[in-house]
Amino acid sequence: MSVDKIAVPPLEEQLRLFAGLDAWNFPGVPSMDIPPMQVADCGHGVTLVAPPYGSASCFPTSVGMAATWNPALIEEVGAALGRETRAKNCRMLLGPMVNLHRLPCGGRNYETFSEDPVLAGKMASAIIRGIQSEGTSACIKSFACNNQQFDQKKISAEVDPRTLRELYLKIFAIAFREADPWAVMTCYNPINGEYPGDSREWLQGVLRDEMGFDGFIVSDWTALQGEGAIQSSCDMEMPGPGKVLTAERLRDALDRGLIDEAEIQRRMQRLIDLYEKCEPARKGERYSPPELDSPRHRAVAQRAAEEAITLLKNDGAVLPLDRSRIKRLAVIGPNAANARLGGGGSASVSPYFSISPLQGIRDLVGDDAEVLFAEGCSQGSNLPTVHADYLAPSGSDFGKGLTAEYFEVKKFLADDAPSVTQTDAQIDFSWGWASPATGLPRNDYVVRWTGKLRLPQPGKYRFSIATQEGIGRVDFDGETVIDCWNDFDEGNFESAYANLSGEFELEITKAREVELLVIYRKTKTRGGMHFGWETPFSQDPIEEAVELAKTCDAVVIAGGLSNQFEGGACDRKFFELPGRQAELIRRVAAANPQTVVVLKNGTPVDYRDWLDSVPALLEAYYPGQAGGAAIANVLFGEVNPSGKLPDTHPNCWEEVPSMHYYPGENGKTDYGEGLMVGYRHYDTAGLAPVFPFGFGLSYTTFEIGAPQLVGTLHEGGEIALTVPVTNTGDRAGKEVVQIYLEWVNPPAGRPPRALIDFAKVKVAPGETREAMFAIPYRELLTYNPASAAWELEHHEFNICVGNSSRSLQRIPLPLN
Structure with a gap:
């Protein structure tokens, strides 16, 4: 509906529309019979903070979703989230959070997607499309550069214009183009000295005018700082009652000429447009009925967890475990009997149920094998x-x-x-x-x-x-x-x-x-x-675990992190696995060579003390309510692993350039590494990480054939690319074809290549399938700070195709 087609509400009513009623409700428009709108938190489940409280389905956290490299699957997750949000009588889900993984210690990395803006942008687009397909508003956040939790409300992200647009804003730009999110949330942190929520240059100039976003802008909770927000183009101050966008302060701003009534009506129109988009959902029109904890939601949660799990090592084909040969199995570790659903912070979900790895394994093997448990060690200094x-x-x-x-x-x-x-x-x-x-x-x-x-x-x-x-x-x-x-x-x-x-x-x-x-x-x-x-x-708990391991046919060690070590307001403090986990892994693996490690974590961990001692390693991230069942299915070959790493896994924090600027000083953190984030740094420096970006093994083998480009790429157009994928193994599987644009002889400060697209392809044994791509001209453009425009600053490129950032074949890109 449009305010020019109805009786415009009185000005005094309009002025009361731009701050929340309370912590979790936007105000309604009484004269238009529009009720207040409740919002819910989180991005991998629905967290309802206000009454009525209740549980919801818990999906893998965003870093796990990104590891699927499967936008179609994550769109299904988004649709389930949309239905569950409506089932909670809410009309907006405050997610996804999409900020780049700049730091390997980032507390909220588990809640966001990747070190790469294309992977993050496309996965964010998928979940947004799914959420909004069911009449629920997504709210993409946090705009922008909210890349650390240390002093996040005060420390200014100092980032140059090119890096800002080519990395940190690119995620948002992709989502705006591919998913049209109905709302954006501002960040806590200043950028180059300005709080975006208080800055007309950021919200009107960059977000609306430059990036073309025409939707609704809401502040993060208590993120507005002062009077600048009155002119910034922010549409809603949260939580309510407001302190800045109040009727009294807006009336004063009108009297002083800081804003005019036309600006008030533009903001009101955006609010009404948002409510109208969600209105059919409230009336039960066009969309599926609201739904909670349904069989299809349980199924998609488990499929997402299974496709996220990434096989990082499998020496001697230890995996999959053979159920016919294993009669006694030890399940060990501090994450074995606990489901571990995510890092700490507002992205915390209370599921109806959750399955630990121990339970998942016992449920799968049933009476076929004896499954024994020993904690081995805690994650901290607690007694057993x-x-x-x-x-x-x-x-x-x-x-x-x-x-x-x-x-x-x-x-x-x-x-x-x-x-x-x-x-x-x-x-x-x-x-x-x-x-x-x-x-x-x-x-x-x-x-x-x-x-x-x-x-x-x-x-x-x-x-x-x-x-x-x-x-x-x-x-x-x-x-x-x-x-x-x-x-x-x-x-x-x-x-x-x-x-x-x-x-x-x-x-x-x-x-x-x-x-x-x-x-x-x-x-x-x-x-x-x-x-x-x-x-x-009691004996030493590690001794107990070692003695158990000696008596078993195989061992699964479930370790990693938890919400005690990473989350909102909590960046990682150390790289090592907490507690005595490294010692536990080494000693158990020495006692039983058939030892598999399964990690649950949102950020990479230190492998140096133990990786060489184990033949097999699975990365499960935080896999959600069905994580234990998914882990069991992958361990025993019921599911062929197909996850790929959304982040580079470093040898140590010291080799990551952004860590040299963390946490910052004098109220600023310098993004001095520029474009050299993640694999871009490793490719430029010629360093080998422990595991490269995009890496992941399978129980089958694939051959990626010679890529073929059809035609010539010219300004404003696109070029077709086909890539054959053959399954050369003996079981069905999924391979991720990754496409990188490579600069031939790149200038200083420019990494040699960057991801531009990907596709996940399911291939039967002996079958060949083609992955098809359309590469648009805009992928060749870079941001020129001198002209404040996107331009073709380079003229010689290759297209690189492979299944990780370090396993690529290349062909020249023909340009007109």
Whole structure:
């Protein structure tokens, strides 16, 4: 609808349209009978922060989606997200986040796609098309250069005009061209000294005039700084009630001539256009019905996880594991019994269920093999987890865990019934920003575990708890033995953010059982709780894992990272695997040569201490709710791995040029590496990373034939490219054909080549299929800061074709 076709709302009503009603609702337009609009967070699931709370499907995080290199599949993921957002009575999903992986320590890299703007832009376009195909608005974010979490609200990204446009803005440009997102979110950080949300030059000049975006602009939460936002072209200040785009300040700006009523009406029109795009969804027209946790959503979540998993090493064809020969399998590691759904921060999803690698493997092999578990080591310094064998829920048998009751804080304090009651096998949780259970708020909950604890032999026991931003307590037989609860100061801001720990020693003369109560209350942002022990019969947990490995036909070690180490407001602090994981991998692999490592993580890790000791390695990223099932299917060959790395995996942080400028100083971080991000740097410097960009193995083999160009490329046109792909192995598989544009004798500061397109091709054994591409002339253009225009600054190019950035064949590109 258009305001020129209806009665224009009174000016005073118009002035109240540009700041949120509260934290999660845009205002409606009462005189036009347009209701308020609720929005939801996250990009790999729907996080509903305001009531009614609830769970949603959890898909692989964005770095895993990018590893599929399959836009059609990710468009299906987007459509599912669109339906689930509407099922939550929301009309905008605050995602995808698309900022480039400039730093290998980036806390939110898991939440974004890639080090390459073309891969990131095309995957973002796919998920946006899917979300909006179901009548939900996507909100691409964060505009722009939000590439680190350290001091992100203050530190200025200092980046030159060419690098800015050829890397950091290119992702947005691709998405605008290929997906037409209905909304854009501003970033927290200044760029070259200016906060984009407060800058007319950035929002009107660059985003709207230069890049052609004509949709809706919303601020990141509390990102607007001051009066500049009144003139910047920002359409909505969040959260509400506003502090800058208020009716009073907008009226004052009109009186002072800073803006005119025509600008107010343009912003109102964009708001109405956004509501109109979502309106058919509210009426149930044109789109699928709202949908949550449906069979097709579960299926697409698992397919996405399977296609993301990337086979990085497979010496001696250890994988796939042979079910007919494996009768005893050890599953070991700190990420084996835990699903690990993502890094920390606002992109935290509470799924209806989640499958750990241990559960996925047990479900798949059934009675065909005995699957045994040892944690081996924790991710940090915690004592080993107290496992289900020694725990019994109230009124039940040992081996099942504990009765877990999940409360809203106010209901717990009022001694009301819990919102959720279930059985938890152990207390080893890192919920991060997510809700721990369906129906609970993610910021205000209590969990109480009760049951029996079996102490099977005499001797000295040591118990511990460790909380994340919360308080906790342990009672034995009604007596408090660990108290990290009663000294909590509600009014102390810093106390709310504390991670607490406590220990208790108990020596017994004979075996016994105790009535156990463990309780946790989240006090701030990241939630988590661990209950561990050291027993008289304990041996070093790595020794225990080694002894187990010696008795098994094969070993799977599930390690990596979690939301304790990366996420919103939390860049990685170190490159190494946390805890004693490197030692665990080396020693277990020495005990059993049939050892496979599976990693869950959002950023690359240090391989130097252990990669040579293992024959096989799978990268699973954060694979979502069905991750354990997907990992099992790939391990046992039910699914042929087809993922490819969306990032270069470095040997060390020191060889990555952007790390030399991190985190910055004097309020600035210099993007002094220019265009040399990821594989561009390695290709320019002639360095070999551990694993190159675009790399990934398969259980079959492929041959990429000679590429053929048809015709000549001329200004404003495109040229056709065909690439034959033959499956030379004995099982069906998918190969990713990657197309790079190469500059012949590039000038200084220009990397030799860059990705311009890709296609994933499914090929049966012995079959040849052709991948077809159309290469447009615009891919040859580079940004000239002197003329502030895109120009043909080079005239001799090759087209490079292959299956990674380091496995390419080239042919000259004919130019008219």
